[in-house]
Amino acid sequence: MDALHVKWFEELLGVENVYADKAHLLAYSYDATRTTYEPDLVLFPRHEADVQAILRYCNTHRIIITPRGAGSGFTGGALPSNGGIILALEKHMNKILEIDMENMVAVVEPGVINMDLQRAVEAKGLFYPPDPASEEYSTLGGNVAENAGGMRAAKYGITKDYVMALRAVLPNGEAIGAGKRTIKDVAGYNVAGILIASEGTLGIITQITLKLIAKPKLKQTAMGIFPSVKDAMNAVYKTMAAGVTPVAMEFLDNLTIRAVEQKYAKGLPVDAGAILITDVDGNLDEEITTQLVTIEAMFLANGCTSFKRANTAEEAKELWFARRNASPSITVYGSKKLNEDITVPRSKLPELLDVINAIAQKYEVKVPCFGHTGDGNVHTNVMVDGTNPEELEKGHKAIKEIFQATVDLGGTLSGEHGIGLSKAPYMTMAFTEGEMELFRSIKRAFDPNNILNPFKMGL
Amino acid sequence: MDALHVKWFEELLGVENVYADKAHLLAYSYDATRTTYEPDLVLFPRHEADVQAILRYCNTHRIIITPRGAGSGFTGGALPSNGGIILALEKHMNKILEIDMENMVAVVEPGVINMDLQRAVEAKGLFYPPDPASEEYSTLGGNVAENAGGMRAAKYGITKDYVMALRAVLPNGEAIGAGKRTIKDVAGYNVAGILIASEGTLGIITQITLKLIAKPKLKQTAMGIFPSVKDAMNAVYKTMAAGVTPVAMEFLDNLTIRAVEQKYAKGLPVDAGAILITDVDGNLDEEITTQLVTIEAMFLANGCTSFKRANTAEEAKELWFARRNASPSITVYGSKKLNEDITVPRSKLPELLDVINAIAQKYEVKVPCFGHTGDGNVHTNVMVDGTNPEELEKGHKAIKEIFQATVDLGGTLSGEHGIGLSKAPYMTMAFTEGEMELFRSIKRAFDPNNILNPFKMGL
Structure with a gap:
């Protein structure tokens, strides 16, 4: 990168917020895909005004920018695959700005770690449901940019279902607000809606207003063992069509069960076709019971050979063990x-x-x-x-x-x-040429000079 | 409108699907704003292919098109304020295509009336919550285009929370799909998200896939009388911050109470500052009871002078009477x-x-x-x-x-x-110039020739 550019950024942010040395560039060259692309520069904006100044400058000088939270993505969204600047939001822009108990809303900066918000709101009896597997380290900005899901989605939905409003900086440096701290808001286009899942290609998210809900008081775990994966899959959708909406309904197939057993020797049923592990929640004992009764009935009607309820938190943890350790175990194959x-x-x-x-x-x-x-x-x-x-x-x-x-x-x-x-x-397997062209038109509407995370998403 | 254009449309759709006579044009010149603009032509497409052909033709000939469902909107979204064609979707494109019990999803054409869908799914034990006051006559296409809300929003959200996927025709005639019959889908931009609430300015919605939920088995109504509207408003948000999420929490102020009483002489408390009427639902008696206990406590702690629960459906209807008749009554003023x-x-x-x-x-x-x-x-x-x-x-x-x-x-x-x-x-009171310019860029991305419901939304 041109030394004049580097100097400009150092004057804007202070030298401590500009990394141009090899070691630091390497540290910001990876994500969970294990593919690496080295950026030319890493910048740490302190606030929205910094983001505005950086984008305005880059737009004028046609410098490519890739925003980055924790770098925990699985598809390379935060990789600077065309060089340029990594805009690292996790260092300074990582504050929970407000937990508004009266309206049950949290306002956060993009660099806040998902689990930090979950813990902060649960301490107040509230609940932020989206729980990607990366919840302990991924940032909410990244969660919004990728529209992260998680285990609780079947009952509680995904990130987009909790985003009430965003602030963002457009490639031209304009800071915009989108959405309100209200359930209903139909003034203007749903810009927040299109920024969600846009993978850092349309704007840099600088503030997120999230809906919170009351934390359910009770939760119980159960597990079913099935002779075949097909039986388990039938049990899943028939349970839900019967009107039960479990918080989580997770499965492991035979290969995964064997891998976990090989690694941890927990006495798992290695001949089973599949295991289903489910959590139900609610505020009343009877709510929990009625849900589990239906689940057990639907499981047994669909080939389940063994159904077990956890009676203690310890037992629940035991039932969840195989699922929690599935991902690292399958490397045996x-x-x-x-x-x-x-x-x-x-x-x-x-x-x-x-x-x-x-x-x-x-x-x-x-x-x-x-x-x-x-x-x-x-x-x-x-x-x-x-x-x-x-x-x-x-x-x-x-x-x-x-x-x-x-x-x-x-x-x-x-x-x-x-x-x-x-x-x-x-x-192009999933979208027609007309749909792809619409995506490209949207990209151009936000980012006519294509400086923001260009060529991602097949665009 | 040029006779050649009219002839082209008649050949495409059949003469029975083209209205050009004064009486019919007048019939399609109004909406609930009571403002009228006469269109030059009314067209009744039979299916998506018709919509494609019409838009392609209009895009070539720069003919303005305004889509219309029931014409029940309150802000003129369906008014042809710049002349051109009314594309009336309620005549042919009004079928419930599928109620998928296994995935709890309905697929409908845009002209289906909201309440027709509600009734169809409730007959199968499912529930489509969005209930705009116009539910008996407004169409789901219009509901999506305006992102309609309703009374149940506090608990169940609004139209956008139920739209899983859309099909739409862009001004260039391209038919696109957006979204899937899945809770999770993060491939490509959230085009369905931006079409919702776009008021017919970005594309013509031709098919809607809606999420359904299990119908709660029980519901109960209660009413509280308050000395002042401020007390009532405090009671509302404090009740909800206490963790209760009522299905509906509706209010009438003193002027509205007096108006209803003047018109219907129901013995309403004409000196009250406000009335709150609330519905709670659930599947268990205890769920209903615990919610009502909290509501009563929060109401009484915030100045409520009289709290009444409905014990029968008849009593519930009586408590709802004033709210249901509020809108027509206030014309006394x-x-x-x-x-x-x-x-x-x-x-x-x-x-x-x-x-x-x-x-x-x-x-x-x-x-x-x-x-x-x-x-x-x-x-x-x-x-x-x-x-x-x-x-x-x-x-x-x-x-x-x-x-x-x-x-x-x-x-x-x-x-x-x-x-x-x-x-x-x-x-411009609500949005900055930068935000307005972004809206205009989005509009141009979808509709470069500005043929689709132009100049609406302040664009």
């Missing part, structure tokens, strides 16, 4: 995990799992699956030997076929990870 | 109703009502208020003699000051009616 978060309408889960199984056999790869079946979101992991190019190639072919099957079943390429770089090549 | 749907954060309601009262006194106009206090949405009615220009002028000045106060309190010009024509002059 290969050094490289091609991990996708496809999602289909719940009733299509049995069919999807059949197709995945057929594709795995065709390419002779192992594809352990687990995830959020309550909302149709299956974490599909094609495991390969990362050092074997032929196997990698087979893995990628398998992924492509799995995406096609997902789209054919009315599903989506991504339930919660976003498109970023990793899924960009598959966008 | 003036022939012309300047009716606004301002919304503030719930905790600002006491202050807002104080300000409205002061403005009413300043301009010597009566401003009866009622509405959805559970979500901060107050229907504010400045009543004037429509034949008296001086009084009309005072009324409009009062409205302008009420809008300013609303914005100053962190509220919005419109909670559920939209901007359309009527509120367009006030947009």
Whole structure:
């Protein structure tokens, strides 16, 4: 990067908020995809006015900017794949500005870590439900930019269901507000709605107003063991169609169960086709009981061979152990995990799992699956030997076929990870040329010079 | 309109689907604002392909199109204020295409009447909560285009919270899909999100996929009488901050109570400052009871002088009578109703009502208020003699000051009616020039030739 630019940024932010040395650039070159792209510069804005000045300058000088929270994304959204500046929001812009008890709303800066907000509001009896697996380190700005989901989505929805208002800086340096601290607001276009899930390509989010709800007082966990994954998938959607909305309805397939057992020797049922683990919540004992009675009945009617309720928090933790440790365990099947978060309408889960199984056999790869079946979101992991190019190639072919099957079943390429770089090549599988052109028009409307995280999302 | 154009449309749609005669044009010249603009032509598309052909033709020939459902909007969204074509979607495109019990989703055409969907899904034990006051005649396409709210919003949210996916035709004739039949979908920009509340300015909605939920089995109604509107407003937000989320929490102020009593002589408390009427729901008796116990306690702690629970459906209907008849009753105060749907954060309601009262006194106009206090949405009615220009002028000045106060309190010009024509002059009060310019850029991205409902929303 031109030394004059660097000097300008140092004068704006102070030298301590500008990193240009090799070691620091490396530290901001990665995300959870394990792909790396080195930025030319890392900047730490202190407040919205800094973001405005930086964007205005970059827009004039056509310098590319990629915003970044914790860098925990799975699809490369925060990677500076075209060089330029990393705008790192986690260092200074990380304050919970307000917890408004009267309106049950939190106002935060983008760098606040999800779990820090959850803890702060739970201390006041309130609840912020979106719980991506990265909740302990991912930032709310990143959660909004990717529209993060999590385990509680089937009952409580995802990030977008909690965003009431945003402040953002557009590429031209203009700071805008979108939305209000009200449930109802229909004045002007829903700009907050389109900024959510825009993966840092339309504007830099500088403030987030989030809806909070009352924290349910009670929660109980149960587990069911099924002879086949198809039985489990049938049990899931039939339970929910029966009117029960569990907080979480998670599954592990046989490969995942075996992997966890191999690693932790917990006495898991290694011959089971699938395990379902579910949480229900409410404020009354009877609410919990009636939900669990229905779940047990629907599970048993759909092939469940063993149903167990946790009677203590300790037992609940034990039932959750396999699910919590699924992701790190499946590496027993290969050094490289091609991990996708496809999602289909719940009733299509049995069919999807059949197709995945057929594709795995065709390419002779192992594809352990687990995830959020309550909302149709299956974490599909094609495991390969990362050092074997032929196997990698087979893995990628398998992924492509799995995406096609997902789209054919009315599903989506991504339930919660976003498109970023990793899924960009598959966008035309899911969208028509007219839809892609509309995305490009929207991008141009916000960012005519294409300085903000360009070429992501297949644009 | 050029006879050649008319002939082209007649060939496309059949003469029976093209109205060009005076009587029919008049019939499509109004909406609930009682302002009229005569279109040059009314077209009745039969399906998405018709909509595509019409838009492609109009885009080429720069013919203006305004989409229309039931024409029940309060802000002129469906008025052809710049002439051109009314695209009437209620005649043919009015089918419930699917009620998918397994995924709890309904797929409808835009001309389906809200209540027809509610009845169809309730017959299957499911529930579509958004209930604008126009639910018996307004269409779901219009509900989506305006992001309609209703009484149940405080607990169940508004139209946008139920839209999972849309199909729409862009001004260039391209048909696009946006969203999936899944809770989670983060592939591509949230185009469905920006089409919602876009008031027919960005695209023509041709298909809507709506989330359904399980219908709660029980419901109970209660009413509280308060000495002042301020006490009632305090009771509202403190009840909700105590963790109770009633389905509805509606209020009437003294002027509204008197108006209903004058018209119907129901023995209402004409000296009361305000009445609150609330519904709670759930699946268990105890859920209902615990909610009502909290509500009663919070009401009594905030000045409530009389609290009454309905023990039968008949009693509930009686408690709801005054609220249901509020809107037609207040005409006792003036022939012309300047009716606004301002919304503030719930905790600002006491202050807002104080300000409205002061403005009413300043301009010597009566401003009866009622509405959805559970979500901060107050229907504010400045009543004037429509034949008296001086009084009309005072009324409009009062409205302008009420809008300013609303914005100053962190509220919005419109909670559920939209901007359309009527509120367009006030947009710059609520939005900065940078925000307005962004709206215009978005409009251009979708509709570069400005053929779709142009100049609405202050654009």
